[in-house]
Amino acid sequence: MAEISIIPKRSLRGLPNLYDKTKTEVRERKRNILYLIFNYLVENRLLTAAEALQNEAQLSDQYQACENIDLDIMLQEYQSYYYTKFQKYPKIVRRVDESETGTPNRSKKKPSAKQRAPEGKEKYASPSESEDFQFEIIPLSDNPKVTEKVPYDCANRSNEWQEAAERISKEFVPNNLGVTWKDCVGLDTAIEKLKEATVYPMLYPELFKNLPTWKGVLLYGPPGTGKTLLAKALASEGSTTFVNVTSGTFVSKWRGESERMLGVLFDLARQSTPTTIFIDELDALASGRSQCQHEASRRFKSELLTQIDGITSGESGVLLLASTNAPWDLDPALLRRFEKRILVELPDEGRRQEIFRHHLGRSHCLDDEDFRKVAVKTEGFSGSDLRTLCKEVAMRVVREEISQMNKRGYRSGAPRKVNYKDVEGALETMKPCTTPYECEKYREWRDKYGSW
Numbered sequence: 001m002a003e004i005s006i007i008p009k010r011s012l013r014g015l016p017n018l019y020d021k022t023k024t025e026v027r028e029r030k031r032n033i034l035y036l037i038f039n040y041l042v043e044n045r046l047l048t049a050a051e052a053l054q055n056e057a058q059l060s061d062q063y064q065a066c067e068n069i070d071l072d073i074m075l076q077e078y079q080s081y082y083y084t085k086f087q088k089y090p091k092i093v094r095r096v097d098e099s100e101t102g103t104p105n106r107s108k109k110k111p112s113a114k115q116r117a118p119e120g121k122e123k124y125a126s127p128s129e130s131e132d133f134q135f136e137i138i139p140l141s142d143n144p145k146v147t148e149k150v151p152y153d154c155a156n157r158s159n160e161w162q163e164a165a166e167r168i169s170k171e172f173v174p175n176n177l178g179v180t181w182k183d184c185v186g187l188d189t190a191i192e193k194l195k196e197a198t199v200y201p202m203l204y205p206e207l208f209k210n211l212p213t214w215k216g217v218l219l220y221g222p223p224g225t226g227k228t229l230l231a232k233a234l235a236s237e238g239s240t241t242f243v244n245v246t247s248g249t250f251v252s253k254w255r256g257e258s259e260r261m262l263g264v265l266f267d268l269a270r271q272s273t274p275t276t277i278f279i280d281e282l283d284a285l286a287s288g289r290s291q292c293q294h295e296a297s298r299r300f301k302s303e304l305l306t307q308i309d310g311i312t313s314g315e316s317g318v319l320l321l322a323s324t325n326a327p328w329d330l331d332p333a334l335l336r337r338f339e340k341r342i343l344v345e346l347p348d349e350g351r352r353q354e355i356f357r358h359h360l361g362r363s364h365c366l367d368d369e370d371f372r373k374v375a376v377k378t379e380g381f382s383g384s385d386l387r388t389l390c391k392e393v394a395m396r397v398v399r400e401e402i403s404q405m406n407k408r409g410y411r412s413g414a415p416r417k418v419n420y421k422d423v424e425g426a427l428e429t430m431k432p433c434t435t436p437y438e439c440e441k442y443r444e445w446r447d448k449y450g451s452w
């Protein structure tokens, strides 16, 4: 731990200039930090917070953060410095412990009628501690006023039902996941359909009075093209309660338990409308290939179809969103229940350029021509491949720093910026995950069964 020696002000009497200089430096540093925070808030469109900061800290319009210096870059550079020094990334924030805040753990207590769940906390009380325990399902919204506790009366429910509910409720996503529509680069068709299903009916209810919204949307396409990313953006930006399930959610060794959990899932979803149920890798849950089907999976699939019918008939307020890499494996009966079946394709050249820019961040010295060349050379890359490419490119700089550190024993200055040579080097070590043949297979399927 660093030692801090506090010099009594008295002993500095002989050194007034030094003392004043230190004071000025500290003041200036504080002022600079405030301007950086202000800049960060504005860039992230947190305008109310920016205005409040400007007023409280009396920031003047005559100053602004210098170009290319912002909190984001500082944090990146600090992380890379830390990595170079300790071979691991620093932990910047940590979850506040219950004992530090004095807030009791709500997952173990029966919530009172007036209590609201703090974001990110457990959503229900244990049935063993409370006869009429309640679920707290938190609709996702930017507007905290919309955050309501949805009471769930378990009084007439069996113990099995309550146990299944306890498990399923863990899949409800209570928080803003920090992914915005803007992060889903080039996925405009899918974004528009998801907005039509969830965002617009709330914004313009009068337009949707006699118009049923989309109840089932299937996203399919090659791996890593942003299907899950879209779901995360919907969870963050849409004003619906969001529940994310996979085949693992329903795994049980007990006969009938998986179907029971499915029923409970749809029950809970209906209780907290508007709700989006997102099923990742739907093919793992409901494949249509009858020869490898087992009685249990047939029962499960039939329950799934029944439950989907329950939400698609009439205005249930529940949207079923699913994703798959293998749409051709899905049961045709299930397929027909998805009104919108949208192919999320590999990005074309223009989009590859945008995605690469998006993930590369700002610590680089590539120009427009370099970005164009990268887009040409990354034909067949998915969004996920491009993100991995950016990571590899950044690692090249880190590796260089580490080897310099090992040679010299110390590190000089900030790490250099990424350049085009780094990208070329990284590209030599990477191949796309999807072949042109596979892409063609998706397009053929879209031409036969798609709906967008």
Ligand SMILES: Nc1ncnc2c1ncn2[C@@H]1O[C@H](COP(=O)(O)OP(=O)(O)OP(=O)(O)O)[C@@H](O)[C@H]1O
Pocket (backbone or CB within 6 Å): 183, 184, 185, 186, 187, 221, 222, 223, 224, 225, 226, 227, 228, 229, 230, 323, 324, 325, 355, 358, 382, 383, 384, 385, 387
């Ligand atoms: N269009 C895109 N724009 C920006 N980033 C993207 C895009 N597509 C993919 N990515 C990046 O790749 C990561 C992985 O993508 P994601 O998990 O959404 O792919 P997926 O289509 O769901 O893959 P899989 O089918 O294998 O589940 C995302 O978290 C994101 O960082």
